[in-house]
Amino acid sequence: MVDMDKIVSLSKRRGFIFQSSEIYGGLGSAWDYGPLGVELKNNVKRLWWRDNVHLRDDMVGLDAAITMHPKVWEASGHLASFADPFTGCLDCGRHYRADHVEEARKNSKWWQKLTEARGKGTWSAVINWVKGDGKKLAPNLASVKQAEVFSKRDFSGHPEPHQISESEFMKQVGGVDSLCPSCGGKLSEPRPASLMLETSLGPVQETATKTYLRPETAQGIFVNFDNVLQASRKKLPFGIAQIGKAFRNEITPGNFTFRTREFEQMEIEYFCMPGTDEEWHQKWVDERFQWYQRYGIQKDNIRQRRHEPDELAHYAKGCVDIEYLFPMGWSELEGIANRTDYDLRQHSQFSGKALEYFDEESKQKIVPYVIEPSAGADRSTLAFLVDSYHEEEVREEKRVVLKFHSELAPLKIAVLPLLKKNDRIVETAKQLTANLRQRWYTVYDDTASIGRLYRRQDEVGTPFCVTVDVQTVGDDKAPADEKVTIRDRDTMEQVRVSISALEPVMEKLMAGKWAEVAQEHGIKRT
Ligand code: ATP
Numbered sequence: 001m002v003d004m005d006k007i008v009s010l011s012k013r014r015g016f017i018f019q020s021s022e023i024y025g026g027l028g029s030a031w032d033y034g035p036l037g038v039e040l041k042n043n044v045k046r047l048w049w050r051d052n053v054h055l056r057d058d059m060v061g062l063d064a065a066i067t068m069h070p071k072v073w074e075a076s077g078h079l080a081s082f083a084d085p086f087t088g089c090l091d092c093g094r095h096y097r098a099d100h101v102e103e104a105r106k107n108s109k110w111w112q113k114l115t116e117a118r119g120k121g122t123w124s125a126v127i128n129w130v131k132g133d134g135k136k137l138a139p140n141l142a143s144v145k146q147a148e149v150f151s152k153r154d155f156s157g158h159p160e161p162h163q164i165s166e167s168e169f170m171k172q173v174g175g176v177d178s179l180c181p182s183c184g185g186k187l188s189e190p191r192p193a194s195l196m197l198e199t200s201l202g203p204v205q206e207t208a209t210k211t212y213l214r215p216e217t218a219q220g221i222f223v224n225f226d227n228v229l230q231a232s233r234k235k236l237p238f239g240i241a242q243i244g245k246a247f248r249n250e251i252t253p254g255n256f257t258f259r260t261r262e263f264e265q266m267e268i269e270y271f272c273m274p275g276t277d278e279e280w281h282q283k284w285v286d287e288r289f290q291w292y293q294r295y296g297i298q299k300d301n302i303r304q305r306r307h308e309p310d311e312l313a314h315y316a317k318g319c320v321d322i323e324y325l326f327p328m329g330w331s332e333l334e335g336i337a338n339r340t341d342y343d344l345r346q347h348s349q350f351s352g353k354a355l356e357y358f359d360e361e362s363k364q365k366i367v368p369y370v371i372e373p374s375a376g377a378d379r380s381t382l383a384f385l386v387d388s389y390h391e392e393e394v395r396e397e398k399r400v401v402l403k404f405h406s407e408l409a410p411l412k413i414a415v416l417p418l419l420k421k422n423d424r425i426v427e428t429a430k431q432l433t434a435n436l437r438q439r440w441y442t443v444y445d446d447t448a449s450i451g452r453l454y455r456r457q458d459e460v461g462t463p464f465c466v467t468v469d470v471q472t473v474g475d476d477k478a479p480a481d482e483k484v485t486i487r488d489r490d491t492m493e494q495v496r497v498s499i500s501a502l503e504p505v506m507e508k509l510m511a512g513k514w515a516e517v518a519q520e521h522g523i524k525r526t
Contacts, residue, residue, distance in 0.1 A: 002389045004327040007382075008256055010400070014460050016040065016385065016410075017257060029253035029261040031378075036460055039410030039441065041264075041381045045243050047295060047407055048266045048375070052241050059239045059268070060232050064220025066245055067201060070211045075350035076219050076343065077315075078196060078212075086193035086251050087178070091140035091185025097251045098190035104181035110137035111181070118169060121162050123155040126173065138184030142175040195248040197261070213247035218372060220244075221269045222343045225355050236357055236368055237280060239270035243377065255328050257378045264377035271357070271368035274341065277317070280371045281338045285320045288334055288373050292322065292380070296405040297387050301325040302333070315342035324383040333383055334375035341367040384408055388461055394492070402461030403490055406510045411462040412440035413506065416453045420446040424473035432466060432484070432499065440506065454487065463489050464509055466502070485524060488514050494524040 011017040015034035019026040033041055053059045073079045085098035096104065105111050110133075117129035131151060134144040143150040150173075161169055167177040178187045195215055202208035214220065221228075221240045228240055243266045253259050272280045285304065292302055307319040319337040323330045344355040344367050356365040388402040406412065413436050417429040429444060436442040443462075445453055450467065457465055467485040474480030484502065486509070487494045495518055497505050508517050 001325060001327055002386060002391075004256055007327070007386055007389065010389075010459070011037065011256075011385070016460075029250065031257050031260060036410040037381075040385065040404075040408060041377060043408045043410070044381050044384065045264075045266065045377055048291075048377075048380075049241065049243065051291060052239075052268060058234070058237060059241055060228060060234065062221055062224060062228065062240050062242045063244065064217070064224060064242060066214050066247075067199070067211055068214060068219065068223070070209065071350055072219050072223060072347075073196065073212055075346045076222075077346070078215060078219075082196060082215060083192035083194045084251055085190040087187045087190045089140075089180035089183065089185045089187055092180060092183040094180065094182050095251050096181070096187070100252065101178065101181060101187065105179055108181040110134070110141070110184055111179075113137060114173070118161040121160050123158070123161055126161050127151045130173070134184075140180065140186075141173060141184030142186075143173040144184065193249075193251055195250065197247040197249050214245075215248050216246050216374070217242045217244045217265045217267045218269060218343070218374065221267070222347050222355070223351075225271070225344060225347075226353065229357065236359070237270065237272035237276065239268050241266075241268045243267075255326065255331075257382050258326060258328075258331065260378065263379075266375045266377050266380070268371075268373045269339075269343075270371040270373070272371065273359075274366065274369045277338050277340070277369040277371065281318060281320075281336065284371050284373045285322075285336050288336060288375070289322055292324075292333070292383070295384065295408055296403070297324070297383060301387055303330065305330075313337070315339055324379075324387075326383070326386060333379050334373060336371065336373045339370045339372050341369050343370065344368065399455065399458060401458040401489060404461040404463070406463045406512065409461045409463050410441070411443055411457070411460060412464070412510065413442040414453070414457045414462050414465045415442060415444050416450060416465055416467050417444075417446050418450055418467055418469040422470065422473070425468050425470070428473055428499075429468040432468065432502070436466075436502070436506070439503070440510065458489055461489070464506070465489075472499075486517075488518075490514075493518060495521040496524050497521050 014036060016037035018032045018034050020030035020032050021027045049061065053061045086095065087098040087101055088095050113133055114129055117125045127150065130143045131147050134141060138144055170177045170179055174184060176186050179185070180187055197213040198210065199213055200208035200210050221242055244264065245262060246265050247262050250259055250261050253261055270280060270284060289302070289304060293299055301324060303323050305321045305323050307321070312319055317338040317340050319335055321332045322334040322336070324333040348355045355367070357368050359366050384404065388404045390401050390403055392399045392401060415429045415433045415436065417425045419425050426446065433442050433444040448456070454465060465487045467487065469485070471478065471481050472484055482499050483496045484499055485494050485496050486505070491514065505517055
């Protein structure tokens with residue numbers, strides 16, 4: 001698995017993702033999508049929309065406002081309980097999500113080194129660490145702060161450090177059993193911290209309406225349930241899809257775009273008859289799990305995780321997370337929850353407007369159950385980016401290649417002239433670019449030698465390069481053959497095809513039929 005630093009550095013260098021406000025020192029919790037990043041993310045969203053809305057009879061779309069009536073958040077329960085447990089270091093002041101702090105400590109360098117010392121099986125090895133490496137790595141660990149006192153402590157008669165429990169060991173070296181992953185200092189008692197980002201609407205502070213930037217897009221769908229039902233005349237089961245920004249005051253944003261305070265969600269609320277909800281839940285889990293793999297996520301890098309009953313939100317009947325093996329480990333990509341009829345009932349109660357469905361068959365009004373596949377556009381984009389990253393050895397040189405599915409690739413085709421001083425080559429290449437562009441995002445590049453141009457396109461995942469050379473346009477020695485070379489990113493094989501056949505050939509190639517085209521036209525020897 002590639003490490004995140006490589007992805008961050010490639011993203012910056014090639015224009016996928018930049019640090020927000022970088023020239024002012026950057027904002028850790030926000031990222032900007034550059035020229036190729038915006039293409040990639042738009043492709044993710046476009047495919048999600050196409051597959052979940054356009055290709056289905058039972059789905060429609062919506063684009064609700066980010067700011068909503070403040071009562072929405074009372075009804076949804078977000079104001080009362082949308083919070084994560086928060087803890088802070090009393091020594092260095094860093095903040096952590098209390099439920100993430102133990103893992104962070106275990107992964108920290110100081111804990112790993114201290115664990116090595118503990119593994120030696122004697123307190124004197126621990127004392128050596130405290131007086132040596134500990135000073136640098138965990139300056140606020142109680143034993144390190146008072147290294148002299150600690151080193152004089154009489155451990156005779158005590159069990160050796162590897163014979164006591166981890167929490168007992170932490171108390172011995174740190175005074176408490178919850179320690180700062182960064183400096184080894186003491187952490188405060190966990191308390192809930194609201195994730196809601198407050199804002200006010202209106203120019204005059206005193207009379208402005210206090211509200212919130214939505215922490216999920218879902219509520220915009222629930223409050224429009226009746227509008228959509230009346231306008232679209234859909235029958236159960238049917239769903240409403242929405243893509244849009246959401247905001248959460250995360251305690252510890254991080255891991256690149258994985259956790260940010262501003263992010264984009266792709267959410268579906270799928271309304272169905274009570275009693276059919278479990279079946280629909282399973283169908284959506286299967287469908288969403290397949291979706292990522294359809295666009296290239298390798299099957300060993302994705303898995304499902306069913307929530308334990310004690311993890312479930314109080315209104316949820318079941319939840320399955322789709323997890324991806326990100327560089328920092330298995331983490332949530334999408335959650336698919338059975339939210340029962342909770343949201344519609346809450347909004348009916350708080351707004352006074354009945355959010356119901358009239359069932360023609362039973363002639364009864366019912367409150368539908370809802371299945372919610374809730375995905376992150378940024379997390380999906382990151383997963384596709386990470387998954388596509390490959391390093392290969394080609395003729396004793398390292399080749400970095402992003403093996404994107406052709407539908408996801410930011411650029412589809414690069415047209416490259418072999419000689420930029422030959423006017424006929426350049427003119428033909430530019431004309432080809434203009435033609436291909438009508439259907440696929442195509443770029444023209446003549447700013448380096450052909451080898452380097454290929455490497456550049458590999459590194460941003462362009463599936464096909466089209467090269468125009470002397471044979472294409474002819475010279476004194478031979479007439480034009482009006483053929484171009486197409487190079488496949490993944491196999492690096494080449495075929496030579498007539499310009500007149502280029503479009504139908506490209507159509508096949510975009511559909512993943514390189515082998516068929518190669519057989520038809522023959523692999524070109526290079
Ligand atoms: P986590 O446990 O990682 O905080 P969550 O369970 O709170 O996530 P949901 O409320 O289920 O997340 O949100 C649905 C999806 O929205 C997530 O699966 C993720 O893809 C995306 N998402 C949620 N929070 C963030 C965030 N802070 N940054 C980027 N994407 C996010």
